[in-house]
Amino acid sequence: MKKISESAVRRLSLYLRFLQEAEAAGNETISSGELARRGGTTSAQVRKDLSLFGSFGKRGMGYSVPELLREIRQILGLTRPWNVAVIGAGRLGSALSSFRDFEARGFHISAVFDSDPAKIGQSWGGLTVQPDEALDATLRERRVDIAIVAVPADAAQGVVDRAVAAGVRSLLNFAPVRLRVPRGVTLRNVDVTLELEGLSFALANGKG
Amino acid sequence: MKKISESAVRRLSLYLRFLQEAEAAGNETISSGELARRGGTTSAQVRKDLSLFGSFGKRGMGYSVPELLREIRQILGLTRPWNVAVIGAGRLGSALSSFRDFEARGFHISAVFDSDPAKIGQSWGGLTVQPDEALDATLRERRVDIAIVAVPADAAQGVVDRAVAAGVRSLLNFAPVRLRVPRGVTLRNVDVTLELEGLSFALANGKG
DNA sequence: GTATCATTGTGAATGATTTCACAAGCGATG
DNA sequence: CATCGCTTGTGAAATCATTCACAATGATAC
Numbered sequence: 001m002k003k004i005s006e007s008a009v010r011r012l013s014l015y016l017r018f019l020q021e022a023e024a025a026g027n028e029t030i031s032s033g034e035l036a037r038r039g040g041t042t043s044a045q046v047r048k049d050l051s052l053f054g055s056f057g058k059r060g061m062g063y064s065v066p067e068l069l070r071e072i073r074q075i076l077g078l079t080r081p082w083n084v085a086v087i088g089a090g091r092l093g094s095a096l097s098s099f100r101d102f103e104a105r106g107f108h109i110s111a112v113f114d115s116d117p118a119k120i121g122q123s124w125g126g127l128t129v130q131p132d133e134a135l136d137a138t139l140r141e142r143r144v145d146i147a148i149v150a151v152p153a154d155a156a157q158g159v160v161d162r163a164v165a166a167g168v169r170s171l172l173n174f175a176p177v178r179l180r181v182p183r184g185v186t187l188r189n190v191d192v193t194l195e196l197e198g199l200s201f202a203l204a205n206g207k208g
Numbered sequence: 209m210k211k212i213s214e215s216a217v218r219r220l221s222l223y224l225r226f227l228q229e230a231e232a233a234g235n236e237t238i239s240s241g242e243l244a245r246r247g248g249t250t251s252a253q254v255r256k257d258l259s260l261f262g263s264f265g266k267r268g269m270g271y272s273v274p275e276l277l278r279e280i281r282q283i284l285g286l287t288r289p290w291n292v293a294v295i296g297a298g299r300l301g302s303a304l305s306s307f308r309d310f311e312a313r314g315f316h317i318s319a320v321f322d323s324d325p326a327k328i329g330q331s332w333g334g335l336t337v338q339p340d341e342a343l344d345a346t347l348r349e350r351r352v353d354i355a356i357v358a359v360p361a362d363a364a365q366g367v368v369d370r371a372v373a374a375g376v377r378s379l380l381n382f383a384p385v386r387l388r389v390p391r392g393v394t395l396r397n398v399d400v401t402l403e404l405e406g407l408s409f410a411l412a413n414g415k416g
Numbered sequence: 417g418t419a420t421c422a423t424t425g426t427g428a429a430t431g432a433t434t435t436c437a438c439a440a441g442c443g444a445t446g
Numbered sequence: 447c448a449t450c451g452c453t454t455g456t457g458a459a460a461t462c463a464t465t466c467a468c469a470a471t472g473a474t475a476c
Binding site for chain 3: 447448449450451452453454455456457458459460461462463464465466467468469470471472473474475476
């Protein structure tokens with residue numbers, strides 16, 4: 001299969017959201033133009049993105065909402081739930097653990113960890129904060145697919161190494177550091193400082 | 209001036225971080241190769257990025273750490289502090305408001321808002337949660353440059369419109385919706401669900 | 417059943433970004 | 447002061463992503 005760019009995957013994820021909205025609104029079909037309008041892109045872009053995976057539309061009619069929903073869920077691997085662990089139960093970790101939305105989208109939070117004795121044993125909506133020492137065994141036992149890293153920057157590489165050793169192949173890092181992962185492991189970063197600096201650049205350069 | 213791509217700005221922000229590390233380690237100079245190694249890119253990329261703004265290096269020697277720090281801070285508009293408001297004092301908003309790191313990087317949090325009467329008046333590290341009704345006046349009075357949107361998806365467009373009307377020209381949105389802003393206003397999105405779906409895609413397609 | 421309209425799917429063209437490759441510059445060495 | 451080793455800055459080339467443009471096709475109207 002062709003190489004799929006990260007931005008194309010991001011857009012598919014957006015289209016999925018628009019399709020869910022269209023479904024909720026009771027629409028039977030949707031055109032590439034409408035998806036483009038909502039996503040701030042062009043209809044040609046939408047069609048190219050979808051054509052990377054197949055021909056899902058009907059000429060003259062657009063795309064069947066339920067059918068395209070099914071296809072995109074399939075493409076994105078959202079046909080089954082994934083097990084997610086949150087590592088770090090500080091304010092950010094706690095905020096992420098309590099997002100009810102993740103569950104609805106197929107990301108099941110199956111464990112939360114922290115190294116602070118004061119936090120261990122606390123229970124948040126059915127989840128008990130586990131000690132750092134339980135990390136390796138629990139990640140394995142619960143077959144955690146995705147680890148969310150919400151620990152301080154200087155602890156991040158350590159927990160990532162342990163998570164990878166415990167079989168985790170996808171990580172979402174919130175610590176403001178560049179982490180190293182071996183080939184075969186996917187790492188994405190959410191770096192709020194970086195985003196703020198991007199906004200600063202725009203402000204300082206009158207870009208808009 | 210040439211058009212600067214968003215990815216180039218992201219990388220500059222990263223280089224800034226590496227330079228701060230190098231400074232803390234007492235290094236006088238740093239080469240494009242070293243910056244590239246830390247950033248997971250190539251030395252040519254680093255030099256191209258910097259060359260968009262000038263010639264800061266010495267051939268044979270690399271870049272002076274303090275000088276390049278100064279230049280990049282200048283480019284990114286980090287020579288003066290920006291006023292930031294956090295809109296939404298739920299778990300995420302509270303986590304963001306309490307990040308001590310922002311202050312150190314020149315992003316001064318000057319106000320926090322919420323519409324929940326139970327939260328209004330609560331004080332977090334010197335900041336008092338203000339009612340929704342105070343939003344417009346306070347954003348203006350405190351000359352807020354950047355608004356961080358941490359409200360539920362269905363409230364997001366509303367607060368964005370009000371913030372823009374109150375003179376805010378840069379926004380960082382955490383709500384999982386596509387927001388509209390007028391020309392001249394910069395919007396960046398942090399969408400955790402989108403990132404998780406990207407990881408799901410990688411897992412499902414064995415991309416690693 | 418033919419004409420009409422809307423919309424897809426996709427090669428070709430364009431535009432943007434990254435990588436290559438190398439001349440030129442700087443400091444250190446003898 | 448000539449040479450050497452290292453590293454920058456930058457056109458040219460290569461790669462990657464987006465947009466254009468249009469033939470092909472399904473639905474609908476008459």
